[in-house]
Amino acid sequence: MRLFVTGLALCVGAHAALAQAQAQDANLARNLAAACFSCHGTDGHAQSGMASLAGRPQAEIMRIIGEFRSGARSGEQGTLMPQLVKGYTDAQMALIADYFSRQKPVQGAP
């Protein structure tokens, strides 16, 4: 019986640690994404004239980020982003893109 109780306590403890790790991840993603809010709007809900990121598929955002990285989007299509994406690892970008994909899309946005 004692063994069972100990096992149960360990199990509950492990779950609490996991939940905490997941909560930290959620904060990490939002904190990283917050660097984009100043131009793309809070949670990716942009003001008119700027691209909204909210609700766009993670794969689509990552594809565009890749185009900024490779230089496929440059000149008029990429004035600022090609430089900006250099400050992030792919793992950080994946977290950011996932965060935006989970936000409610802007009505009528692309």
Ligand code: HEC
């Ligand atoms: C200082 C302003 C600024 C910040 C900060 C910024 N962006 Fe941008 N973003 C732009 C501009 C301007 C464009 C249009 C392309 C260009 O000129 O580089 C753009 C375009 C984009 C596009 C393409 C949208 C489309 O539909 O064509 C994506 C995706 C994007 N940004 C993602 C991000 C992410 C992710 C971050 C945060 C890591 C971020 N941006 C931070 C200014 C900004």
